[in-house]
Amino acid sequence: xxxxxxxxxxxxxxxxxxxxxxxxxxxxxxxxxxxxxxxxxxxxxxxxxxxxxxxxxxxxxxxxxxxxxxxxxxxxxxxxxxxxxxxxxxxxxxxxxxxxxxxxxxxxxxxxxxxxxxxxxxxxxxxxxxxxxxxxxxxxxxxxxxxxxxxxxxxxxxxxxxxxxxxxxxxxxxxxxxxxxxxxxxxxxxxxxxxxxxxxxxxxxxxxxxxxxxxxxxxxxxxxxxxxxxxxxxxxxxxxxxxxxxxxxxxxxxxxxxxxxxxxxxxxxxxxxxxxxxxxxxxxxxxxxxxxxxxxxxxxxxxxxxxxxxxxxxxxxxxxxxxxxxxxxxxxxxxxxxxxxxxxxxxxxxxxxxxxxxxxxxxxxxxxxxxxxxxxxxxxxxxxxxxxxxxxxxxxxxxxxxxxxxxxxxxxxxxxxxxxxxxxxxxxxxxxxxxxxxxxxxxxxxxxxxxxxxxxxxxxxxxxxxxxxxxxxxxxxxxxxxxxxxxxxxxxxxxxxxxxxxxxxxxxxxxxxxxxxxxxxxxxxxxxxxxxxxxxxxxxxxxxxxxxxxxxxxxxxxxxxxxxxxxxxxxxxxxxxxxxxxxxxxxxxxxxxxxxx
Amino acid sequence: xxxxxxxxxxxxxxxxxxxxxxxxxxxxxxxxxxxxxxxxxxxxxxxxxxxxxxxxxxxxxxxxxxxxxxxxxxxxxxxxxxxxxxxxxxxxxx
Ligand SMILES: Cc1cc2nc3c(=O)[nH]c(=O)nc-3n(C[C@H](O)[C@H](O)[C@H](O)COP(=O)(O)OP(=O)(O)OC[C@H]3O[C@@H](n4cnc5c(N)ncnc54)[C@H](O)[C@@H]3O)c2cc1C
Numbered sequence: 001x002x003x004x005x006x007x008x009x010x011x012x013x014x015x016x017x018x019x020x021x022x023x024x025x026x027x028x029x030x031x032x033x034x035x036x037x038x039x040x041x042x043x044x045x046x047x048x049x050x051x052x053x054x055x056x057x058x059x060x061x062x063x064x065x066x067x068x069x070x071x072x073x074x075x076x077x078x079x080x081x082x083x084x085x086x087x088x089x090x091x092x093x094x095x096x097x098x099x100x101x102x103x104x105x106x107x108x109x110x111x112x113x114x115x116x117x118x119x120x121x122x123x124x125x126x127x128x129x130x131x132x133x134x135x136x137x138x139x140x141x142x143x144x145x146x147x148x149x150x151x152x153x154x155x156x157x158x159x160x161x162x163x164x165x166x167x168x169x170x171x172x173x174x175x176x177x178x179x180x181x182x183x184x185x186x187x188x189x190x191x192x193x194x195x196x197x198x199x200x201x202x203x204x205x206x207x208x209x210x211x212x213x214x215x216x217x218x219x220x221x222x223x224x225x226x227x228x229x230x231x232x233x234x235x236x237x238x239x240x241x242x243x244x245x246x247x248x249x250x251x252x253x254x255x256x257x258x259x260x261x262x263x264x265x266x267x268x269x270x271x272x273x274x275x276x277x278x279x280x281x282x283x284x285x286x287x288x289x290x291x292x293x294x295x296x297x298x299x300x301x302x303x304x305x306x307x308x309x310x311x312x313x314x315x316x317x318x319x320x321x322x323x324x325x326x327x328x329x330x331x332x333x334x335x336x337x338x339x340x341x342x343x344x345x346x347x348x349x350x351x352x353x354x355x356x357x358x359x360x361x362x363x364x365x366x367x368x369x370x371x372x373x374x375x376x377x378x379x380x381x382x383x384x385x386x387x388x389x390x391x392x393x394x395x396x397x398x399x400x401x402x403x404x405x406x407x408x409x410x411x412x413x414x415x416x417x418x419x420x421x422x423x424x425x426x427x428x429x430x431x432x433x434x435x436x437x438x439x440x441x442x443x444x445x446x447x448x449x450x451x452x453x454x455x456x457x458x459x460x461x462x463x464x465x466x467x468x469x470x471x472x473x474x475x476x477x478x479x480x481x482x483x484x485x486x487x488x489x490x491x492x493x494x495x496x497x498x499x500x501x502x503x504x505x506x507x508x509x510x511x512x513x514x515x516x517x518x519x520x521x522x523x524x525x526x527x528x529x530x531x532x533x534x535x536x537x538x539x540x541x542x543x544x545x546x547x548x549x550x551x552x553x554x555x556x557x558x559x560x561x562x563x564x565x566x567x568x569x570x571x572x573x574x575x576x577x578x579x580x581x582x583x584x585x586x587x588x589x590x591x592x593x594x595x596x597x
Numbered sequence: 598x599x600x601x602x603x604x605x606x607x608x609x610x611x612x613x614x615x616x617x618x619x620x621x622x623x624x625x626x627x628x629x630x631x632x633x634x635x636x637x638x639x640x641x642x643x644x645x646x647x648x649x650x651x652x653x654x655x656x657x658x659x660x661x662x663x664x665x666x667x668x669x670x671x672x673x674x675x676x677x678x679x680x681x682x683x684x685x686x687x688x689x690x691x
Contacts, residue, residue: 039608047610047645143646163605185605216615217608249616331653336616338678506601 003181003437004191007429008034008159010418011179011195013166013222016044017142017407018386019201020149021095022365025415027156031422034193035153036164036182038217038511042146045203045215046407049142050254051119052134053404055092059109060116060132061124065089066588068133070126072402073590076395077538077555079235079563081579084363084391086587088402088409095408096135102148105137120255120285121399121597134401142404165511166221167440169198169229169382172433177367177382179432180225181440185511188504190440196427197381197418200226200359200367201411204387205522209352210464213245213252222388224518226359227525228439231369231379232565232574234390235357236522237530238539240398241473243289245351247309249336253348257329258282260321262314264293265345266301272310285597287397287473290350291541294474297349304347311345350473354398356539357525358390360565363583365389365414370565375576381427383418385410392563395578396538447513453498456513463490463516463523471530475542480531487520487527488571494520525566532573535560538595552594561592600627603634606641613649620677621670636662 010026012019015037026033037044056063068089073080100106100114107115116132124131137144153160163185170178170192179194205220206212223233244253258264264282266272276292277284284292293310302308314322319342322330326341333341360376362368365383368376386407393406421427470483494516499509536545536554545554562575582589604626607618629637640648640663650656651667658664 039606039610042644043608043610045610048612140646143644163602186599186602213612215608215610215612217610249612251612251616327655331655332613335613335653335674336678503601506599506605508601508604511605 003441004189005432006034006191006193008032008193008195009422010034010197010199011036011193012199012201013180014044014201014203014386014388015041015150015160016046016201016203016386017145017149017404018411019199020146020153021408021411022199022201022385022415023158024149024153024156025412026418027153027158029419031419032159034159034161034195036161036166036180036193038163038165040162041150041160042143044146045218046142046146046404048215049404050136050139052117052136052141052401053096053145053408054119054122054133054399054401055096055135055405056089056133057093057096057114057116057135059113063124063131063133065092067124067126067131068092068122070590071122072393072399073395074127074593074595075121075397075399075402076393077397077595078557078561078590078592079238079392079395079537079578081363081392082581082589083579083583084393086582086584087363087413088391088393088405091409092405095405095412099145099148099408102152104144104148106135107137119400122401145404165514166202166225167443167514169225169231170432170436171229172430174380176380176430178430178436181437183440183444185506188507188510190437190444192432192436194429194432196422196429197383199365199414199418200384200388201386202388204355205519206352206355208464208467208519208523208526209239210461210468211245211349211351212250213242213351213353219515219519220388220522221515221518222384223358223525224521227521227568230567230569231359231367231382232567233357233522233525234360235392235396235529235564236525236566237471237533237564238356238396239352239526240354240356240539241286241290241350242353243286243293243350244312244348246332246336247304247347247349250351251332251336252351252353253312253329253332253346257312257314257326260314260325261317262312263316264289264348265311265313266296267303267307268301270301272296272301287539287541290473293348293350294472298474309347309349312348313345314341315343315345354403355387356390356392356394356396356398357529358388359384360563361385361389361391361410363391363410363413364417365410366417370574370576383414385414396540443514443517444510447497447499447510448502450496450498453496454493456497456499456509456516459490459493459497460516460519462493463487463520466490467523467526471527473541475530475540477542477544480527483527484531487523491520491524521568524568524571528571529564529566529573533560533564557592600634603638603641606638609645609648611645611649614645614652617652617670617674620673623673625669625673633662633666636660637666640666
């Protein structure tokens with residue numbers, strides 16, 4: 001089959017915050033830059049972010065980048081790489097002010113500076129008191145960020161390929177990355193995007209779980225493509241759960257509801273958080289609340305016909321307070337739980353929210369893999385940024401508002417590195433291998449010719465249920481072990497999915513089948529990495545690794561202070577050390593300690 | 598415009614909208630008239646933060662053809678929610 005080839009200096013897959021920031025850097029430097037995206041750029045999931053973006057501007061309270069670094073390392077449960085974290089925290093002010101210059105409508109103080117709000121986990125003077133570090137644009141921070149970046153890209157003549165789905169990474173015999181194959185949804189045609197540099201900014205894969213706060217678009221395509229091309233995935237066992245997603249739907253109910261006095265109750269009506277966190281009760285940190293909820297459910301005190309959720313109760317609050325302070329939450333409860341929270345409590349469950357792991361990169365945005373004795377060798381021509389990448393700044397647990405910052409800092413850094421690599425002559429347009437599009441064409445051909453098999457929806461649901469049950473917020477050795485076997489069975493079924501619609505044009509069934517092939521890679525990586533990590537750390541909490549004097553919080557630094565790398569081939573796991581040294585020799589490292597708040 | 602393209606454009610940035618559109622795509626979408634499809638295409642061009650309050654009913658949709666579409670979308674979602682929760686009623690404000 002004859003496959004059309006487009007040639008660019010750089011091709012970026014993804015037009016969320018990370019992709020747009022990277023594209024801008026390249027296009028403004030005069031490089032021919034293509035951005036591929038499954039949906040219109042401002043329909044990327046970054047739009048959902050409301051809380052804000054972290055930067056130690058110190059506009060509302062005193063602040064320092066090293067305090068931010070401390071909070072981030074501690075939040076990561078010391079699994080974050082301190083060089084990358086230092087880089088991010090030092091760069092924060094610059095990228096946020098740049099965004100202001102691009103026209104981002106940040107909230108303002110009376111003196112006209114960017115107004116900053118407090119946010120969980122961010123502190124002043126190494127944990128002393130809450131700090132105001134989050135910069136927001138009302139409750140539309142992500143939306144405003146994408147608009148500002150998109151407009152700027154249009155001006156810089158970035159070339160957008162909207163409603164194109166990247167299918168596979170192209171590597172040559174040397175392992176260098178030469179671009180991607182992609183499918184134009186409108187025609188079903190497959191083309192090659194041939195480039196000196198390829199940047200992945202495809203976002204997270206939260207849809208691998210049954211209960212997720214993520215929109216349907218978050219199918220982890222970048223991770224699937226990388227895994228199929230032999231690139232390992234890093235630290236995939238670490239997923240952040242938000243305690244209060246609406247049961248069955250996943251839609252997020254913000255912490256603000258408990259801040260206003262909302263109480264979590266079990267089937268006996270008991271305020272169970274009093275037993276788990278006598279002081280902070282319902283306002284304890286996300287992971288503590290999530291695990292308490294799961295314990296209640298597992299011990300038979302869940303609510304509803306299947307006893308599989310708990311209740312978030314605000315019926316004791318005056319209706320005026322609910323209408324005035326929590327109108328959005330009332331709408332969500334009415335729409336998705338069928339209850340008006342003025343009269344009835346809201347069914348909630350811990351819900352997957354953010355993927356800490358991803359494609360391994362260094363702080364420059366280069367994708368790095370082990371080669372011989374060197375565990376971090378850049379893959380020539382390949383870069384990644386944003387939620388699909390693992391720099392690793394979030395380690396075992398991300399702090400709120402640090403993700404939008406990650407998009408800006410590492411989006412920009414990956415762009416800058418590409419420019420350097422092109423200017424220094426390290427990157428050139430290498431000839432395409434003859435079989436560049438074969439894998440993608442074979443995948444599509446299988447779907448086009450299969451005459452029977454299972455529906456994508458059925459297999460997807462089983463994958464999501466398996467992930468939820470076996471690699472949930474609280475993990476059990478026997479469930480993880482069984483989960484590995486189950487997810488490998490699901491993988492076999494993914495190979496035999498069947499779609500009725502064989503048309504070329506706008507075939508959404510085919511798109512969903514191809515997305516499932518990406519999601520299963522992420523699911524396997526998660527389950528297998530989680531089963532293997534025999535400690536509790538950050539968001540990965542095992543029942544068989546409890547808090548003991550020898551292993552505070554169940555964390556075992558002697559054996560497990562290391563990053564996981566999962567390879568698709570043979571489901572092989574290897575490990576690499578955490579960077580405990582900051583970037584600059586005179587920066588004080590954040591010494592290992594127990595994570596307590 | 599092709600139905601597949603419109604179907605794909607119901608993929609949104611906010612989970613709230615994805616969830617509300619899903620039952621509608623399964624049961625009401627295929628019966629829409631050409632005029633309704635044209636109205637839907639224009640409605641889908643809105644930003645998610647403007648579309649969600651309209652779909653949810655907190656902000657009235659400025660066009661009567663959008664209001665009629667939203668009523669269908671909400672009816673499909675209401676039926677699905679009732680099936681899932683197994684309870685009759687369940688207040689909504691479509
Ligand atoms: C409800 C919610 C609230 C949040 N609030 C905050 C917050 O307040 N602060 C914060 O810091 N973080 C927040 N987060 C996290 C943060 O929003 C995300 O981590 C971040 O937006 C991810 O951005 P991204 O650029 O990596 O990817 P995305 O914005 O998800 O963009 C991915 C892009 O890749 C494209 N793409 C994917 N696959 C393909 C393919 N195969 N071919 C072509 N294109 C493809 C998509 O079309 C899209 O353009 C929140 C997350 C959620 C779910």
